[in-house]
Amino acid sequence: MEFSRSQKISRFIQKELSEVFLHETQNNFRGLIISVTHVFVSKDLSSAKIYLSFFPTYKKSQFLEVIKERKNIIKNSFCLRTKGHLKKTPELYFYLDKSIDHYEEIDNLLR
Numbered sequence: 001m002e003f004s005r006s007q008k009i010s011r012f013i014q015k016e017l018s019e020v021f022l023h024e025t026q027n028n029f030r031g032l033i034i035s036v037t038h039v040f041v042s043k044d045l046s047s048a049k050i051y052l053s054f055f056p057t058y059k060k061s062q063f064l065e066v067i068k069e070r071k072n073i074i075k076n077s078f079c080l081r082t083k084g085h086l087k088k089t090p091e092l093y094f095y096l097d098k099s100i101d102h103y104e105e106i107d108n109l110l111r
Contacts, residue, residue, distance in 0.1 A: 005045075006041045006042075006043060006045065009041050009045060009086070010039040010040060010041045010048070011039070012082075012085070012086075013039045013041065013048055013050070013078075013090070014036045014038075014039040014050075016078060016081050016082055017036045017039070017050060017074075017078060017092075018035070018036045019081065020074055020077045020078050020081065021034040021035075021036065021052075021074075023077070024070075024074065024077075028070075029063070029066075031056075032054060032055070032056070032063065033054065033055040034052055034053075034054055034063075034067075035052065035053045035054075035055075036050060036051070036052060037051045037052065037053045037097040037099070038050075038051040038097065039051070041090060042090070045088065045090055046088070046090055046091060047090050047091045047092075047093060048090040048091070048092055048093065049093050049095060050092055050093065050094050050095065051095050051096070051097035052064065052067065052094060052095070052096060052097055053096075053097045053099075053100055057100075057101075060096060061096065064094060064095075064096050067094050068094055071092060071094065074092070075089065075092050078092070
């Protein structure tokens with residue numbers, strides 16, 4: 001299966017941001033697991049929508065707000081990790097991944 005450049009970059013961003021969030025949780029969010037579930041990069045590679053999932057799931061909207069406030073720090077860490085791999089670092093936009101909630105809702109309905 002042939003992958004487009006934006007798909008390769010999306011996958012690269014997902015992998016590197018997962019490492020950034022691993023270090024963030026060790027330093028600032030003890031006891032929290034942050035997963036980068038999806039990354040969608042624009043066609044011109046100038047912006048990236050990053051969908052995050054949290055465990056434990058309570059207060060996830062508050063955790064997302066903290067991450068949005070720390071966006072510049074996260075982007076700086078990402079830039080340092082990817083130095084030389086990307087010509088231009090895309091603007092990062094963080095969103096809450098609601099797919100797990102949707103799966104749980106369907107599972108409860110099926111029971």
